[in-house]
Amino acid sequence: MPSPCDPKYAPVGDVSAALLMMDSQLKAIYDESETESEAASEARTDAEQRRLTKQFAASLGPEGIDALLDGACTLIYMFMQWLRAACEDHDEDIVEYVVPTLVSSMRMMPKTFRPEVIPTMAGLVIAAATGLSPNLWRSQYGRWTDAELNALEATTILLAERINRITDDHDFATRLITQALSDH
Template structure:
C-alpha cells in the first residue's frame, strides 16, 4: 500500500526557480554578504512580482522537491558511512535554525524539522506539509532557510561551493 505522501504523487513544482533563489543566497553568503546585493534583490523581486497563487504554489513545491532531492543525496552519503541521515542532519539543522531568530521563528522549527524527516524517510515534504493546511507567511523564510542549509551542508561535505546547485541542475537536464 502506497503512502498518500509518496513522492510519485507530488508535483515537482518550479524546481528551477527555487534553485535559482537558493543559488543566489549561496553566492551572496560565499561572497561575504549577509543578504543578496540590492541588484540581485531587485531582479528577484522583478522575477516574482507578477506571480499569482499558482506560481507561488509551484515555487513552494519546487522548494520541497529540492529538500527531497538534497535529503535523498544526504541519506545515500550518510548510509555509505553507516550513519542515519535523520540522526545526524536533522538535529544539526534544527540547532542552526534555532540560532537564526530573525529569519526562523521558533514556532515554525517543528514544521521545518518535519519536512526534513519526511524527506529523509522517503516521503514528499510537500504532500506531508499539505496535510496540515496551506503554507503560512511565517513559514516562507524558514522554508528558504531549510533549503539553503541543506544545500550549504552538501557543499561543505563535498568541499565544492557549487556542488548542490550542480547536483540539481544535472538531475534536471537528464533526458528520460
C-alpha cells in the same frame, strides 16, 4: 499500502525557479562572507535578498508561488536523498546526522526561523529523509503560513550549504540538481 505522501503523487513544482533563488542566496552568502564581517554581511544580504525575493515572488502570481513552494520541497527531497546515500556509505543514520545540526542552525537564526516554524521545517526534512514527499506531508496541515515561506527557502539553503561543505565545493548542490534536471 502506499502512503498518500509518496513522492510519486507529489507535484514537482518549479524546481528551476527554486534552484535559482537558492543558488543566488548561496552565492551572495559565499561572496559576502569572504569580503565582509559576518554581522555586516548578514544585515546587507538579508535586506537585499528580501527585497529581491519579494520582487521575484510578486512577478510569479499565485500559481507561480505554489509551483515555487513545490519546487523548494522537491529540492529538499532531492538533497535529503543525496544526504541519505552519503550517510548510508558511512553507516550513519540520516535523521541523526542532519536534523540536530539543522535545528540548532535554525535556532541561531531567529529572524529567519521563528520558533513556531522550526518543527515544521524539521518535519519537512524528516519526511524527505524517510522517503515521503515534503510538500504532500506539509499539505496535511493547510496552506503555508507567511512565517513558513522564508523558513522554507532558508531550509533549502541550509541543506545545500551542508552538501557543499561535505563535498568542499560551493557549487556542488546546484550542479547536483542541474544534472538531475538535464537527465530527465
